Amino acid sequence: MKVEKQGYLTVKSKDVCEEIVPEVNYSVFDEWAEPKIKRIRNWKRLPDACFIPEGGDYYIHVHDDYDDAACERTYDLRIEFLDEMDQFEPNDDFKQAKTINRGDKISVAIFPTGDRDYYKIKISEGNKIKFLAKDFSDVVPEIKLYVLSEKDPNKLEDFSDWKKCPAEFDVNVGQEYFVLLHDDYDDASSPKPFEIMVE
Structure with missing residues (x-):
């Protein structure tokens, strides 16, 4: 085709x-x-x-x-x-992560099944960050935070556990985080975009 x-x-x-x-x-x-x-x-x-x-x-x-x-x-x-319905694609590898900021409202789609989307955010103030999801269907948005490995900058290290949206995390000022968004079991998808708000 x-x-x-x-x-x-x-x-x-x-x-x-x-x-x-x-x-x-x-x-x-x-x-x-x-x-x-x-x-x-x-x-x-x-x-x-x-x-x-x-x-x-x-x-x-x-x-x-x-x-x-x-x-x-x-x-x-x-x-x-x-x-394409997701303005941030391709971003299924952390090296393709697009930058987001506090206060952003971003339109995303978890599609096709198994889609995993990376974003990055640098914390300039405050010790918490929250991700809210709105108008999603057929998927359960779940988020995890990572940081770059100090030993190998081509790898990520876990910073948090998985949390379903709304997901709130304790964070450190000055640190850049990689945000991974997916469906909770990677077994569902929807081509319909939905909104994530970063607080």
Whole structure:
């Protein structure tokens, strides 16, 4: 499938016979690279969605989950492209974390399932910070704070435990924190953006 810009590919199935369990993965092809086929996400059961970081040609492979069953009857597949709905993407790695500040109201989306979003915030005053979530559906927003490792700046160290929103944390003035937002069990998602307020 040719994609023009960053966004998401969604794959849904309908009228699937009981003998099979469709799964999907996503790949890109580059005849000059080694290997030529690069998988960008592993197998997932349908329905599924995959983050697409940039425009290009993407290949979608659908099979039975264990390749041990078949069905002669056809079923319907629906493949769609969704525009990016989260202004902070890509931010699924702390090195891509976008800066937020106290007083900000940010629009975020936890999508697709398993999405984990990093932000960073430097504390200039006060010893507490709070994150409030509003208008979310189908997900349970949960937050954890990290700090850069003093031994290895390419790694993060835990600063807090996970807390469901509203989530309040004790913090230190002058410290920069990495904020990780996800669905509490990484088993749900919603393309509908919701608001996080930083207090």
